[in-house]
Amino acid sequence: MQSLLILNGPNLNLLGTRQTEVYGDTTLAAIETMCLTKAKACGCNVTCLQSNHEGELVEAIHAARDVHDGIVLNAGAYTHTSVALMDAISSVSIPCVELHLSNIHAREEFRHKSFIAPVAVGQICGFGPKGYDLAIDAMLSYLGQST
Ligand code: CA2
Numbered sequence: 001m002q003s004l005l006i007l008n009g010p011n012l013n014l015l016g017t018r019q020t021e022v023y024g025d026t027t028l029a030a031i032e033t034m035c036l037t038k039a040k041a042c043g044c045n046v047t048c049l050q051s052n053h054e055g056e057l058v059e060a061i062h063a064a065r066d067v068h069d070g071i072v073l074n075a076g077a078y079t080h081t082s083v084a085l086m087d088a089i090s091s092v093s094i095p096c097v098e099l100h101l102s103n104i105h106a107r108e109e110f111r112h113k114s115f116i117a118p119v120a121v122g123q124i125c126g127f128g129p130k131g132y133d134l135a136i137d138a139m140l141s142y143l144g145q146s147t
Helices: 028-042 054-063 076-080 083-092 130-142
Strands: 003-008 045-050 070-074 096-100 122-125
Touching: 003 028, 003 054, 003 130, 028 045, 028 130, 054 083, 070 083, 070 130, 096 130, 122 130
Parallel strands: 003 045, 003 070, 070 096, 096 122
Antiparallel strands: none
16 A cells, blocks of 8 residues: 655644635645545555654655655745755655645745755645645556556
């Protein structure tokens, strides 16, 4: 059975409580429940983690070695700043789908740059919480399991 890590970065624990005009009113807990339901339907295993700390995200990526087959990563604002997360993804050789709720390319210019994109198999952005569902499908498809 394929195993996926759904990793969410800084401030995403606040989803559904503030800036609902940008990120919608779905909470992170609801997104994680949706991911677990999706995993059941697809016959895969999903583990969800969120951290506001760059080092904890790096450690979660390291700990995924020999445990998970793929990573779905919404690195939040670290997407645009973190060489450490980029290096962590490269160093573990686990395929990563980069994910964003919002369309980062249609927003401020500083959000157009992603340090994750060059080391990801692909990027999904702009579809809100549905993006997590799409990212799981994309990862399972990449791993060779049809859903
Ligand atoms: O669109 C996305 O998923 C982002 O990764 C979200 C990040 C942002 O820095 C990226 O450019 C795009 C920000 C997440 C902040 O989430 C909040 C949720 C509720 C209230 C405040 C912030």
